[in-house]
Amino acid sequence: MFNDFLRGAALKLLYPMLMLVSAFMKDRKEPFQRMIINISNALVRKRKYGVRKILLLLPHCLQIDDCQIRLTHNIHNCKRCGRCGIKDLIGIAEEYKLDLFVATGGTLARKIVKEARPGAIIAVACERDLSSGLVDTYPMPVLGIPNERPFGPCVNTRVDLEKVKEAIGFFAGV
Numbered sequence: 715m716f717n718d719f720l721r722g723a724a725l726k727l728l729y730p731m732l733m734l735v736s737a738f739m740k741d742r743k744e745p746f747q748r749m750i751i752n753i754s755n756a757l758v759r760k761r762k763y764g765v766r767k768i769l770l771l772l773p774h775c776l777q778i779d780d781c782q783i784r785l786t787h788n789i790h791n792c793k794r795c796g797r798c799g800i801k802d803l804i805g806i807a808e809e810y811k812l813d814l815f816v817a818t819g820g821t822l823a824r825k826i827v828k829e830a831r832p833g834a835i836i837a838v839a840c841e842r843d844l845s846s847g848l849v850d851t852y853p854m855p856v857l858g859i860p861n862e863r864p865f866g867p868c869v870n871t872r873v874d875l876e877k878v879k880e881a882i883g884f885f886a887g888v
């Protein structure tokens with residue numbers, strides 16, 4: 715309980731203060747966001763869970779940019795060609811029986827969370843979307859995994875699948 719209180723303080727008080735400071739120190743914005751994600755993750759991990767309904771929320775930019783298939787309304791439209799990580803993430807979601815969605819922004823992500831009513835969320839995104847998403851979904855337990863951006867922001871991003879599996883195991887209590 716106290717950990718949830720601390721998480722709330724970090725997300726609702728520390729985060730806006732750091733974002734205010736970063737308005738004057740632009741190069742500190744992403745490190746501050748990463749710090750908030752790390753604090754929140756660490757506090758979520760202080761508790762044990764045995765969640766049955768886990769939502770895995772992915773950013774649209776994990777899909778390779780020349781794939782024409784629309785995944786936003788149904789990620790299972792993916793033809794599983796293997797040119798991007800979506801194929802493996804669908805496989806993981808099937809194996810662990812997770813709800814899996816691609817969100818194109820904060821508004822859609824909030825709608826998905828409201829409708830799916832999960833017990834816990836694993837969210838993959840850039841530091842900016844993750845940190846603001848953590849604030850929006852508090853007090854829901856969320857583990858945030860920053861995506862990898864070898865081609866720069868918002869295009870052909872990746873995620874470490876082992877980190878996703880570890881987070882699933884953590885929430886499932888296995």
Ligand code: SF4
Pocket residue numbers: 777778781782783792793794795796797798799800801
């Ligand atoms: S795995 Fe293939 S079909 Fe599925 S989203 Fe990626 S590129 Fe498109």
